[in-house]
Amino acid sequence: MSRYLQALDPRRSLATAVAWFAVVLSLAIALALLTVGDFALNSMLAQRDAQMMRFATQLAAELERAAADEGRVPALPAREQLARLVDAVREQAKPDPRARVMLLDERHDILFERPPGASDVPLAMPGNSLQVAGNGQHVVVVAAPLDAAPTLRALGIRVAVVQPSEESGHGGTLQEKLTAISILLSIFAALIGVAFARRLTRRLSDLTVQAQRVANQTAEGIVEPTGHDEVAVLGRAFGRLLGALRQERDELDLLTRELEQRVQARTREVERLAADSRYAAVVRERLRLARDLHDTLAHSMMEMLVEVRTLRMLHAHDPQRLAAELERAEEVARDGLKEAREAVSQMRLNAVRDLGLGAALSGAVARFAERTGLDMHYEADPQAGSFADPRAETVFRIAEEALRNIDRHAHATHVQVSLKDAGDGAIELTIADDGVGFDPEAPHPGHFGVTGIRELAQLIRAELDLHSEPGAGARLRLRLRVGPEMRAGSEDGHDPRPGGNHGAALA
Incomplete structure (x- = not known):
């Protein structure tokens, strides 16, 4: 389990860090969308309720005048007249086309409905309320204020406007849609971020794998990436460095082979002259001197050659390390001189x-x-x-x-x-x-x-x-x-x- 958790550590790779950034950004976008959606939903619902209330209040006022015009005893107009009155007020108020007008008595029985709808009667309370109809549909019921129509109030009649609602309980279907859209947008943004991170780090990952192969000696060099970005510059720098090291290695190998060939040639010469013991002894003494020089002066000169080449590379690529490498070169030269002096002293004195x-x-x-x-x-x-x-x-x-x-x-x-x-x-x-x-x-x-x-x-x-x-x-x-x-x-x-x-x- 800890291995999988470590793989999610953003400090392990640039791709993981960018992917985490994309996830966090998508979550922030989702939260912002939910906040904006909730605010927009509340504003839309408030506007809807206000429009329904204006429609109900205006209709109640018109019915109040129509009831008063019926004679000495106030009464509701006939159904045909009520229908025309409702259509006229609807034309003026411009409510939602799905809105239905209901006239309810004190027992909440429907006296008049335009257009006809569900058979069950919603409870009409002052203001507005969210209710569930008999068919399971959520509806908004807005009742006109009681003081807007005293005559209707005296007749025990209440004006209500009913229309389907986008809400469902403490959260509506519209809010659910907004939430689903926000989640989908967040997932989409996260996928885009991961794809962008992979595209951004693929070249760097390829260069890293090639460098590891060179370090493990499973490859001779790297394929320099194209382009002008930082990865291309880094790849070309690696390529030049590997080329310089390979050239230095080839030169050292060539010098070593030359030394081996020379020593082997001298050895074969000694073997050919082994028949003459006195001359063979002289040749072996010369060979001993050659070995002493090889183990002292030649070895020291080889180290000095390596140091000089290293100083040349540091001068071109890393001048800050030049002083420390100069000190190292001085130490190599001092040790070589000491060994040469000891060899000469031993040749002069037969202890x-x-x-x-x-x-x-x-x-x-x-x-x-x-x-x-x-x-x-x-x-x-x-x-x-x-x-x-x-x-x-x-x-x-x-x-x-x-x-x-x-x-x-x-x-x-x-x-x-x-x-x-x-x-x-x-x-x-x-x-x-x-x-x-x-x-x-x-x-x-x-x-x-x-x-x-x-x-x-x-x-x-x-x-x-x-x-x-x-x-x-x-x-x-x-x-x-x-x-x-x-x-x-x-x-x-x-x-x-x-x-x-x-x-x-x-x-």
């Missing part, structure tokens, strides 16, 4: 070879926690942290790429990083987060983080286990047999280099 894998990971985790604000927990065994040969640099790159992917895609709140001595001359790196997770086997066009991690793990012949599910976070485990290099620091298990012992929570 893994100089400090060991444990200390290098500690610094990377600290910087990551400071930049992202995530809850970080890092721990490292002294023996595993002392590992510092060229393979340790690759392990460090894998950890950096994993943290970078967590920052950009995981939406995590807590990250745990551990570097442990797995025994038998092997170390184990574990990175886990509580983010949204993903499907490691599903393709991710335009993203090469997981692919790069697997390539780096294959390069150093490490065992890589990547476990993740949508909504269940992700866990990366890398196991590498390092042999005696892991104990390069000291035989007693204490690393003399700074950062050799780690076990702290960072936030």
Whole structure:
């Protein structure tokens, strides 16, 4: 029931509001018609009663003179003379043609009637009255005043005029007709209002449905309405906006495909030169640098390109939002510059070879926690942290790429990083987060983080286990047999280099 009542809410749509306005207007018109009709009916009835009273009074006066002319003893004239007298007075007074003249005695018996009518005798009282005849018809009875004909009064004769009435009880048939006409006019006005509302809002409803289809991605665009009204202007504005967004999307897709093609071309080149291990290692290093640049400078430049295009559109369509978007563009540029500087610093300083894998990971985790604000927990065994040969640099790159992917895609709140001595001359790196997770086997066009991690793990012949599910976070485990290099620091298990012992929570 409440759903149907909500559908009648005029705030839900313009058509409902206009329809309600039409209904209220029609009711007001009906009320006005009833008021005017009632006033007109009362005026007409008053005029009718006055005319009948004049006719009865004039007839009584004429009969008074005729009775007095009969001789010393007053008496009514003969019927033929009475008929002529009544016709003469009727010709002068011009009453309703349906009016009948009756002369009644004291018992209200009919002494004379012209023209003859119903057999039953209505009760004649002074003034006028509304009565029901024997055939069920409503009649108006008007009796002449008693003081208008003293002679007739002395003879016990009363003059009455009877004619059919448009009234019926406390409301007449005429009033019923007026009421019915008012109701019909009200219904007609309401129907016209509803039809006008539907015609007025049909174009707007069609435009709304098309916009909803575009929002639900079931349609590519809208059919711009014709005309010069507000709906046509709004439709054309929507069309231009959708066209601009579609063009921007196509340009971004084209740029992404070009980047994918370039990366795929470089990957195929590396695969062709895989036979020469030394040259393949050089090529893979170049590819790593390309990935770093893609994940830092290219990503930042892509965001800057999007911001510039957004600023151009805002400048043309919504200048008021320009200041806020400029601030956003400045923030994107600042973050990109910071990432570029960090990348250059890491290229200049080989922290893994100089400090060991444990200390290098500690610094990377600290910087990551400071930049992202995530809850970080890092721990490292002294023996595993002392590992510092060229393979340790690759392990460090894998950890950096994993943290970078967590920052950009995981939406995590807590990250745990551990570097442990797995025994038998092997170390184990574990990175886990509580983010949204993903499907490691599903393709991710335009993203090469997981692919790069697997390539780096294959390069150093490490065992890589990547476990993740949508909504269940992700866990990366890398196991590498390092042999005696892991104990390069000291035989007693204490690393003399700074950062050799780690076990702290960072936030």
